[in-house]
Amino acid sequence: MTTPRFYCPPPLHAGTKFELPQAAAHHASRVLRLRVNDEVRVFDGIGNELHGHICEIEGKRVVLEKLQVCTVNRESPLNIVLAQALCSSEKMDWVIQKATELGASEIQPVQTQRSMVKLTGERAEKRTQHWHGITIAACEQCGRNRLPKVHAPLEFSAWIATICDAPGSKFILLPEAVTTLHEQLKPQEKIILLIGPEGGFSADEVQIALQAGFISIRLGARLLRTETAAMAGIATLQTLWGDFV
Template structure:
C-alpha cells in the first residue's frame, strides 16, 4: 500500500511524538484502518516532509512517532494568486482542488455583479473552512508540502484595489493579448477569473483602472472552471514549472 501523506497543522520535528488532528486520525484509523507499526508521511506546510510510524491507533485517536525529516519543495517559481468569482456547488470545489494541483499559492473567493452564489456570513465562513480542507486534501494527494491559503471572500473591487507588485491579468474573450505574448520574466501573477455570466462592462473597465491586463485564451468560450484551470496551466507552462 502506498504510504499515506497526512497534513499536520502544527510544526513537526524528528524524534517527537504527536497526536494527529481529528480529520487525519479519522482518515488513518477509520477509513484506512491502519495500526501500530505502519508508516505514514507527514507535512506541516514548511516544505519539509516527515517520515513517521504509528504507535497507537483506535477509533478516536492516532499517535505517531516522527522518525526523520527532509526538505522536499514542489513549489513553482511562479507565485500565483487566483481571484475566483464564486461559482455554484461543486464547480467551486473542483476549481480549488485542481488549482492547488497546478500550483496556485493563494485563492481569494470573490463576489461580483453576476455572481450566482448568495450566502450569509455564517454559511460563507463554513464554506471557507470547507474549501481550505479541500486545499489540504489536494496537497496530500499531489505531493505539495506548502499549503495554499483560501482567504476570506471579498468584493471584486476590494480585491482588485489591493496592492500587488505582480502582473495582473483578467481573462476576456475579446482581448488583444494572449499569455504567450506576455513579456518574460514574470515571477508573480494575480489572475482574475469571472463568474459564469462573465464580468459586466463596468467591472471590466474597473479592472483596467486598477492595472489589469486583458488576455485571451483562445477562440472558444470556456466555462468559468475550465477558464481558471486552462489559464493557470498556460501560465505555469510559460513562467512556471510545467512542460
Template sequence: MSARFYADVALAAGTSISLPEQTARHVQVLRLQPGERITLFNGRGDTEGEFDATVERMGRSDVDVTIGAWTATAREAARTIHLVVGMPANDRMDWLIEKATELGAASIQPVMSERSVLRLKAERADKKVAHWRGIAIASSEQCGRNRVPLIHDVATLGEWLKKSTAETGAAASNGMRLLLSLQDGSRPLAEAVASTALASFTFLNGPEGGLSPAEEAAALACGFSPVTLGPRVLRAETAPLAALATLLCY
C-alpha cells in the same frame, strides 16, 4: 509509498505527538495499525519538506505518532500564481479548487461580482470556505504537494480590488496582474507571459457571464492587463485552470 497527511502542528524529528483531530480521523479511516509508516507535512518553514512518521497508538478518537527523518522536496511550481475567481455555482467551485491545487496555485480568492449566481454571506460563507480548505488539503495530500494553497475568505470584487491595491502600495509591485477578457485588443495569455521574466502572477476571472464592463474597468484601473485564452469561451471553472496551466509552461 506511505500515505500522506497534512498536520497543522509543529513537526520535529525524534519527537512524539498526538495528531490533530482531523488528521487523526483520516488515519483511522484507513485503519492503520501501530508500527505502520506514514508521511506528514505541515507547509511551514522556508524549505519544502515532509517527515516520515510511525503510528505508535490508535485510540478511539486520537492517534499518537513518532516523527522520523525529514526529507527536503521541491514540488512547488517555479512561479507563484494567485487565482481570483468569480465563484461558479453548484459543486463546480469544489472541482476548481481541487484541480487548481493539483496544478500548483499558491492561493485562491473567491469573489462575488455583479453577475455571480453563487452569493455567500456570514455563516454560510464561513462553512463554504472551511469546506474548500478541506478540499485543498485533501488534494495536496493526494498530489504530493507539501504546501496547501491559501483559500481566502469570500469577498466582493470591489472589496478585494480596494484591499489588494492598498496592500501592495502599487498595482505593479505584486507581480503581473492579468484579467481574462473578451474585449477586442486583449493579448493572448501565452504572449503576455512570454514577454516577462516576472515570477508572480495574479489572474482574475469572472463568474458565469463574466465581469460587467464597469468591473473590468475597475480591474484595469487597478493594474490588470486584459488577456485572452483563445477564440472559444471557456466555462467559469475551466478558464482559471487553463490559465494556470499556461502560466506554468513559460
C-alpha cells in the same frame, strides 16, 4: 501503493514518537485501515514533512515512530494568485481543489455583479473554512507541503482596491481579448489571474480591472466555462514560466 499523507498544523517534532491528530488518526485507521509498521508521511502546511511508521493503533489513537523531519519543496517558482468569481458551490469546490493541485499559491474568491452565489457574514466565514479543508485534502493527495491561502470572499471593487498598486503581473481572461499569455513578458513577481463568473464580467467591471492595470488575455477562440478557464489559465502559466516544463 502511494505512501499516505496527513496534514498536521505546525510544529512537527522529530522526537521518539508522534501522535496523529484525531481527524488524521480516524482517516488512517478507519478509512484507509492502515496497520502497525505501515509507512506514513505528515506535513505541516508550511513546507515541512515528517516520515514515520505506525507503531501503535489503539482506539482513536495512531502513534508513529522512526521519525524524520525534512523540508521538501514541491512548490512552483511562480507565485500565482487565482482570483475566481464566485460560482456554484460544487464548481467552486472543484476550482479550489484543482487550483491547489496545479500549484496556485493563493485563491481569492470574488463577488461579481453576475455571480450566481452571494456570500456574506457567517455564511462566507463557514464557506471559507470549508475551502480551507479542500486545500488540505488536495495537498494530501498531490504532495504539496505548503497550503495555498484561501481568502474570504470580497466584493469585486473592494478587492480591486486592495491590489491595484500591488507589484507583479495582472491578467483578466476575456473572450474578446486579442492577446494571449505567450505574447507577454515573463513575470518577475506575483501573477494575479482574474476569472469571471458564468455570465462573464459586466462592462463596468472590465473597465475597473483595466484601469487597475490588468491586461486582457484570451485562451483560444472558444468560450470556456468559468471552472475550465481557471484550470486552463493556471496550466498555461505553469507551462510558459512555471514547473510544467
